[in-house]
Amino acid sequence: FFMAKINNFKEGNxxxxxxxxxxxxxxxxxxxxxxxxxIEVLL
Incomplete structure (x- = not known):
């Protein structure tokens, strides 16, 4: 699901x-x- 969403986002923008x-x-x-x-890096 996550990867599919990323791929769709790439194609869209x-x-x-x-x-x-x-x-x-x-x-x-x-x-x-x-x-x-x-998590520490992101925060």
Whole structure:
């Protein structure tokens, strides 16, 4: 569901691709560092 929503958002607004890239970067960073560290980074 999440990935499908991201894909639809990309198609709907190419100008926001950099935002999506930032979100995916933080998401992947969270997977590597652990959920608690990821939350601290976002906060």
């Amino acid at each position: 190419k100008a926001s691709n950099h935002v999506i890239n930032d979100i995916m970067f933080l998401y992947n960073l969270g997977l590597k560092r652990g959920l608690s560290d990821h």
